[in-house]
Amino acid sequence: MNTNSASNVNNSELGRSRLGLWSLGALLVLSAAAIGGIRYEIGGIDDSVLKVVVIGWVACGAMVGGAWLGGRANETDPFGLVWGYGLASGAMIMSAAMFLVPQAIGLAGSVGTPQFGGIGLAFGVILGYSAHTIGHRLTHLDLSMDITAAQISVHALSAGAIIGIVYGSMPSLGLLLGLAIVSHKGPAGYAAARRLRRDGRPVAVLLLPAAGVGLTAIPTAVLPIPEQPIINALVFGFAAGIFLHVAMDFLPKCETGSEIDQVLSLEENSHHLLDQLRTHAVASTLAGSFVVVVAWFVVG
Numbered sequence: 001m002n003t004n005s006a007s008n009v010n011n012s013e014l015g016r017s018r019l020g021l022w023s024l025g026a027l028l029v030l031s032a033a034a035i036g037g038i039r040y041e042i043g044g045i046d047d048s049v050l051k052v053v054v055i056g057w058v059a060c061g062a063m064v065g066g067a068w069l070g071g072r073a074n075e076t077d078p079f080g081l082v083w084g085y086g087l088a089s090g091a092m093i094m095s096a097a098m099f100l101v102p103q104a105i106g107l108a109g110s111v112g113t114p115q116f117g118g119i120g121l122a123f124g125v126i127l128g129y130s131a132h133t134i135g136h137r138l139t140h141l142d143l144s145m146d147i148t149a150a151q152i153s154v155h156a157l158s159a160g161a162i163i164g165i166v167y168g169s170m171p172s173l174g175l176l177l178g179l180a181i182v183s184h185k186g187p188a189g190y191a192a193a194r195r196l197r198r199d200g201r202p203v204a205v206l207l208l209p210a211a212g213v214g215l216t217a218i219p220t221a222v223l224p225i226p227e228q229p230i231i232n233a234l235v236f237g238f239a240a241g242i243f244l245h246v247a248m249d250f251l252p253k254c255e256t257g258s259e260i261d262q263v264l265s266l267e268e269n270s271h272h273l274l275d276q277l278r279t280h281a282v283a284s285t286l287a288g289s290f291v292v293v294v295a296w297f298v299v300g
Contacts, residue, residue, distance in 0.1 A: 056214020124241015
């Protein structure tokens, strides 16, 4: 790489890092505005907005924390990656199945057409898969932007919009759902930071996707949602489908050629470790799902 090219890359990375800092500032402003009184009801600020603010900052903290750990992790240690992925995906699958799918089917069933909830669910899974598959093609193109950070940013912004719509249309939903849904932000930041570090890129570019959930969730939470059971059923079904796709994508894959296998590539006994990690993958996923069930029983 010549001097001019290296300078352009450094300037581009510096610009993205600054964009991340601006994103954190914007999230802080949005949160202050929401808490300060963007939307009031009798007795004070709308509870759903406060929940979305909390979820946005938890998602931000989880990704920043995961990225910090990933930037300092041992390149050949895959156990943290497997348990992070497993716990997060298990929690997301159980949360979507417990809280979103019943809402979608119940809302549509209240007018005698529960199939609309299933339609939304199917479209969510299909769209999530389509976006992931088409987006993967970008990794094969020679672009000046960092694909890892770009993909995670788009995912965070879209997931935040869905979370905001869900809580805006159903304010009675508890925090448990949102917190479980964004639980994958920690391992996602961890894995992304490790990839960025391997490529010699700054981890600070992950500040934008870290703030992304809150940046779109807070504004969409205050949008007026039509009180139509069919529309809300489609929204909840679509959200469930999207989050189930993300959860399935985060299931720890201990197969040849997977990210975990690449982490083990420097180990002489990598095949033996891969077999051992499959047990950890199953255990971590089950543990993540059980945590949500136990929390639901405790919190109510």
